[in-house]
Amino acid sequence: xxxxxxxxxxxxxxxxxxxxxxxxxxxxxxxxxxxxxxxxxxxxxxxxxxxxxxxxxxxxxxxxxxxxxxxxxxxxxxxxxxxxxxxxxxxxxxxxxxxxxxxxxxxxxxxxxxxxxxxxxxxxxxxxxxxxxxxxxxxxxxxxxxxxxxxxxxxxxxxxxxxxxxxxxxxxxxxxxxxxxxxxxxxxxxxxxxxxxxxxxxxxxxxxxxxxxxxxxxxxxxxxxxxxxxxxxxxxxxxxxxxxxxxxxxxxxxxxxxxxxxxxxxxxxxxxxxxxxxxxxxxxxxxxxxxxxxxxxxxxxxxxxxxxxxxxxxxxxxxxxxxxxxxxxxxxxxxxxxxxxxxxxxxxxxxxxxxxxxxxxxxxxxxxxxxxxxxxxxxxxxxxxxxxxxxxxxxxxxxxxxxxxxxxxxxxxxxxxxxxxxxxxxxxxxxxxxxxxxxxxxxxxxxxxxxxxxxxxxxxxxxxxxxxxxxxxxxxxxxxxxxxxxxxxxxxxxxxxxxxxxxxxxxxxxxxxxxxxxxxxxxxxxxxxxxxxxxxxxxxxxxxxxxxxxxxxxxxxxxxxxxxxxxxxxxxxxxxxxxxxxxxxxxxxxxxxxxxxxxxxxxxxxxxxxxxxxxxxxxxxxxxxxxxxxxxxxxxxxxxxxxxxxxxxxxxxxxxxxxxxxxxxxxxxx
Amino acid sequence: xxxxxxxxxxxxxxxxxxxxxxxxxxxxxxxxxxxxxxxxxxxxxxxxxxxxxxxxxxxxxxxxxxxxxxxxxxxxxxxxxxxxxxxxxxxxxxxxxxxxxxxxxxxxxxxxxxxxxxxxxxxxxxxxxxxxxxxxxxxxxxxxxxxxxxxxxxxxxxxxxxxxxxxxxxxxxxxxxx
Numbered sequence: 001x002x003x004x005x006x007x008x009x010x011x012x013x014x015x016x017x018x019x020x021x022x023x024x025x026x027x028x029x030x031x032x033x034x035x036x037x038x039x040x041x042x043x044x045x046x047x048x049x050x051x052x053x054x055x056x057x058x059x060x061x062x063x064x065x066x067x068x069x070x071x072x073x074x075x076x077x078x079x080x081x082x083x084x085x086x087x088x089x090x091x092x093x094x095x096x097x098x099x100x101x102x103x104x105x106x107x108x109x110x111x112x113x114x115x116x117x118x119x120x121x122x123x124x125x126x127x128x129x130x131x132x133x134x135x136x137x138x139x140x141x142x143x144x145x146x147x148x149x150x151x152x153x154x155x156x157x158x159x160x161x162x163x164x165x166x167x168x169x170x171x172x173x174x175x176x177x178x179x180x181x182x183x184x185x186x187x188x189x190x191x192x193x194x195x196x197x198x199x200x201x202x203x204x205x206x207x208x209x210x211x212x213x214x215x216x217x218x219x220x221x222x223x224x225x226x227x228x229x230x231x232x233x234x235x236x237x238x239x240x241x242x243x244x245x246x247x248x249x250x251x252x253x254x255x256x257x258x259x260x261x262x263x264x265x266x267x268x269x270x271x272x273x274x275x276x277x278x279x280x281x282x283x284x285x286x287x288x289x290x291x292x293x294x295x296x297x298x299x300x301x302x303x304x305x306x307x308x309x310x311x312x313x314x315x316x317x318x319x320x321x322x323x324x325x326x327x328x329x330x331x332x333x334x335x336x337x338x339x340x341x342x343x344x345x346x347x348x349x350x351x352x353x354x355x356x357x358x359x360x361x362x363x364x365x366x367x368x369x370x371x372x373x374x375x376x377x378x379x380x381x382x383x384x385x386x387x388x389x390x391x392x393x394x395x396x397x398x399x400x401x402x403x404x405x406x407x408x409x410x411x412x413x414x415x416x417x418x419x420x421x422x423x424x425x426x427x428x429x430x431x432x433x434x435x436x437x438x439x440x441x442x443x444x445x446x447x448x449x450x451x452x453x454x455x456x457x458x459x460x461x462x463x464x465x466x467x468x469x470x471x472x473x474x475x476x477x478x479x480x481x482x483x484x485x486x487x488x489x490x491x492x493x494x495x496x497x498x499x500x501x502x503x504x505x506x507x508x509x510x511x512x513x514x515x516x517x518x519x520x521x522x523x524x525x526x527x528x529x530x531x532x533x534x535x536x537x538x539x540x541x542x543x544x545x546x547x548x549x550x551x552x553x554x555x556x557x558x559x560x561x562x563x564x565x566x567x568x569x570x571x572x573x574x575x576x577x578x579x580x581x582x583x584x585x586x587x588x589x590x591x592x593x594x595x596x597x598x599x600x601x602x603x604x605x606x607x608x609x610x611x612x613x614x615x616x617x618x619x620x621x622x623x624x625x626x627x628x629x630x631x632x633x634x635x636x637x638x639x640x641x642x643x644x645x646x647x648x649x650x651x652x653x654x655x656x657x658x659x660x661x662x663x664x665x666x667x668x669x670x
Numbered sequence: 671x672x673x674x675x676x677x678x679x680x681x682x683x684x685x686x687x688x689x690x691x692x693x694x695x696x697x698x699x700x701x702x703x704x705x706x707x708x709x710x711x712x713x714x715x716x717x718x719x720x721x722x723x724x725x726x727x728x729x730x731x732x733x734x735x736x737x738x739x740x741x742x743x744x745x746x747x748x749x750x751x752x753x754x755x756x757x758x759x760x761x762x763x764x765x766x767x768x769x770x771x772x773x774x775x776x777x778x779x780x781x782x783x784x785x786x787x788x789x790x791x792x793x794x795x796x797x798x799x800x801x802x803x804x805x806x807x808x809x810x811x812x813x814x815x816x817x818x819x820x821x822x823x824x825x826x827x828x829x830x831x832x833x834x835x836x837x838x839x840x841x842x843x844x845x846x847x848x
Binding site for chain 2: 049051052053055056069071072073074075076590594595597
């Protein structure tokens, strides 16, 4: 009876309005629907229903006797073939994912170290050390002599020391010393002080092998330790050394959304996460022969823009505009105006190949670590970085001739934004140039002007309308006088929505937050960089503790974290290092752990006793905001801080744009 | 869509043994109908379909809703009943005394006892879904289309077509041999 083919039932969600709160995305999705272009949302619909065992974390494929699945309703098998229970399987799977996330950030960090090392040996073309002050500061922190040495000598030794952090086998990572004493003591007590970056990743991967660690709580400690090696290791190294190499970000004005593409220009998009190539592309784009080549093919010039965190890196340092976040990658190709997309690593959808084949867009992979079927591979060589970047740009410029003007549609959406805030830079803003200090920030919290500071970070996911989680949460927190710090695709979401501007203060912020932002001249949501730059949020918390008056432990501070639309394994590692550093963190979709009562209870309750922070899973942005506000208020009460000076701003005064977005989401949800 | 004249149809070659039908059934009959909430429900939701395994072949099994159902015949309290001709066999929990006679006579072993053992439990063909023009939960959840809910006419037509095709192929093959 194989002839009797009935296709699986497809539950199609509502139209494009339900897929994104971004009107540019809605326009592109309408085009996709009309013209029959398949995008992630269509594949998501075709994937329904998704496997419950996977969602609950109770499927184990670790050995070839399996796969084993635990019956979540208690009727069928309650252990795998080896005898592993739901608790063990869930914990093992989670530890693996935490290790993969940590590996992704850390391997990115390692590449930055290699570039710095090459620069110090004059073996990398086109780069220089742009963050000398930061280099000297880090050398001092790591007790590397600076007197009477050239900048390259210092850089070389710092880079070698940083490389050593990856292979370190004993002791602890250097940046662990940055953590407040109470935080460090907790890690020591729990036995999770990260030794070396690679050491923790290998150790955790080993523990998850068939028949190694089979105690859920031990595996939870693996999740934590390997994640701490990311946040206080790989990611922090990536941030610090990127600042040394490419310069410390300074507040910079730019713009975000698909409207940054220009019909008259050759449009080259960068997509992925590493700054090295993108930085060289920015330099190469300013070469006279590149400009001449553009004119030769009939374009007015070259427009460089980006998707995801590669974009964030060059936005912060060079003001290069943002084309969009994760779920904009396919939509950008649909504009028909992208002549080339240059990708490096992470979060790149292989689906781009088939979509781009219906347009003229040339897809180029550049990292030795990541190849994609249907992409052209032009490997980026740091030794000839500038030439390499020029070659890539020229290929894009040549492709301009293949653009079909009839297929071009660029939505007009483009929001201004300010990016480039750092832990160190915030000093200048908060205290002014003559009195740089965290004092005004701490005082604002102590006096009851600011309720607290919340990091809203993370990805996009097709499991909810694009940006709905980020914007819903941020709007709600702003009206409750919460200062927002951001990275990654969440920062881009808020950038597209106009929240990264001082003007957003009048539209959305509570009165206390407005007073702080107006006095300092900052947006109510601060763009602090890419997803490895979540380490900046850790270092900012260190400064808040150091300034005093709010406790000497992250767990005491009126702060919280959130990743409303998380989807990647990197987000799991980030979640763990933030929580294990003492920060309450609310994420949208639950971690894949609900198949184990013990693990779920540990993450959402028990962790607080051991680490000062815990997870909460809440997809509804308004409810998530409530959880966070209640948490901040509890911390404020424990610190005996003054009551909040002002009532929260009424939701209905947050302006027409947000109201329209909310309605679009409501329509989409039906 | 009407339940009458349709039947759950299993295309065994397509079954991947994912147990999606079991989960979907339990979920459909849970309090919350939400996976993440249902795993914490008390009493725990129970599936009415079960994946049997015979020599490595997975076979999803649920009530066949027999037209001349022995369970209906044997039930002393008329708890097992039909709401009309060709309609699914349903169970009235209020009337069921848990005598287990239905379990004894069911040729497929697809009637079980609820936790606590007082009331029998069986597939209701997701009648409420069918009335809302939706496929039964197990069918809707099947990722490969191994579980289907066609009309009897569709089943027999496709079977006849397949039989005719194989007869034609046999005839052609024997002609070529000659």
